[in-house]
Amino acid sequence: MTTPQTPAAAQPLLVADGLRKTYHLPGKDTLVAANDVSFTLPTGGSIGIVGESGSGKTTVARMLVGLVRPDAGTVRVDGRDRTAGRRRGRGERLARAREIQMVFQDPYLSLDPRLTARQCLATSLSLHDAAGAQGRIEELLDRVGLGSREAAARPHEMSGGQQQRLAIARALAVNPRVLVLDEAVAALDVSIQSQILRLLVDIRQDTGLALVFISHDLAVVQHVTDETVVMRRGTVVEQGPTERLLTAPENAYTRALLAAVPRRGWDPAAAVRDRGAAPAGGRRSGKAQED
Numbered sequence: 001m002t003t004p005q006t007p008a009a010a011q012p013l014l015v016a017d018g019l020r021k022t023y024h025l026p027g028k029d030t031l032v033a034a035n036d037v038s039f040t041l042p043t044g045g046s047i048g049i050v051g052e053s054g055s056g057k058t059t060v061a062r063m064l065v066g067l068v069r070p071d072a073g074t075v076r077v078d079g080r081d082r083t084a085g086r087r088r089g090r091g092e093r094l095a096r097a098r099e100i101q102m103v104f105q106d107p108y109l110s111l112d113p114r115l116t117a118r119q120c121l122a123t124s125l126s127l128h129d130a131a132g133a134q135g136r137i138e139e140l141l142d143r144v145g146l147g148s149r150e151a152a153a154r155p156h157e158m159s160g161g162q163q164q165r166l167a168i169a170r171a172l173a174v175n176p177r178v179l180v181l182d183e184a185v186a187a188l189d190v191s192i193q194s195q196i197l198r199l200l201v202d203i204r205q206d207t208g209l210a211l212v213f214i215s216h217d218l219a220v221v222q223h224v225t226d227e228t229v230v231m232r233r234g235t236v237v238e239q240g241p242t243e244r245l246l247t248a249p250e251n252a253y254t255r256a257l258l259a260a261v262p263r264r265g266w267d268p269a270a271a272v273r274d275r276g277a278a279p280a281g282g283r284r285s286g287k288a289q290e291d
């Protein structure tokens with residue numbers, strides 16, 4: 001495990017180590033949504049977290065940014081433990097927000113409907129006392145490909161793709177080290193998806209921003225990540241270079257996920273067969289687990 005004594009050059013930017021989260025369900029049931037999830041992300045790196053609905057991806061994302069407190073495990077950025085300590089002042093909360101920002105699946109829900117794009121960015125910048133706000137707003141709009149019409153528009157006057165561009169710009173406003181994107185393109189048309197993926201690749205290349213890209217879709221993850229973690233029922237079943245996972249998956253569940261990606265010569269019947277062949281896990285205590 002990486003310790004704070006590790007020399008900075010050799011130290012990964014982000015280390016998730018042994019993350020675990022149990023939810024308490026009605027009655028006496030509990031559900032382990034994430035169990036012993038560990039991975040590292042180098043500075044400027046990009047890691048995907050894939051798995052079906054309910055595999056625990058969002059729970060991990062929320063633990064990374066601090067929206068959910070892990071029962072066990074740590075999240076470190078540059079060797080600093082983000083999960084330590086209970087009470088935090090505003091200054092410390094903002095400093096942590098500057099380390100990791102998150103973009104959600106539904107930009108419409110995450111944006112304030114009353115604010116124009118320009119006002120949205122100004123609000124975020126003022127929260128973090130960023131100097132030179134006006135120039136920075138134009139720079140951010142330009143960075144995500146929003147023009148002057150969109151700058152003056154409110155979320156309901158924008159397309160889904162434009163809303164997601166604004167959500168990305170807002171996240172970039174504080175110059176984060178890491179951007180966590182939770183199903184950030186899942187609600188968009190395929191052509192808009194690819195534009196947003198291209199945008200993320202460009203931003204990463206130009207700024208060195210590191211990405212944690214969460215998706216149920218291996219086909220989407222391949223465009224933006226170097227490494228991928230495959231989750232099933234709260235646990236990591238396989239992780240490694242994305243290219244290797246796509247060409248030579250070792251785990252039956254990864255193979256099943258891959259078989260479910262429509263492509264030339266795709267056989268839906270084989271996909272269903274593979275899905276059935278992946279070994280079942282179990283994590284719910286109390287009543288029998290449904291799937």
Ligand SMILES: Nc1ncnc2c1ncn2[C@@H]1O[C@H](COP(=O)(O)OP(=O)(O)OP(=O)(O)O)[C@@H](O)[C@H]1O
Nearest residue numbers: 023024031033051052053054055056057058059060
């Ligand atoms: N606040 C909560 N209380 C109880 N159970 C929860 C809570 N949040 C998530 N869960 C359960 O934890 C499991 C993992 O959910 P999570 O949202 O992390 O998975 P996911 O892979 O992101 O799925 P999806 O893509 O559908 O969001 C699911 O079974 C879910 O029902």
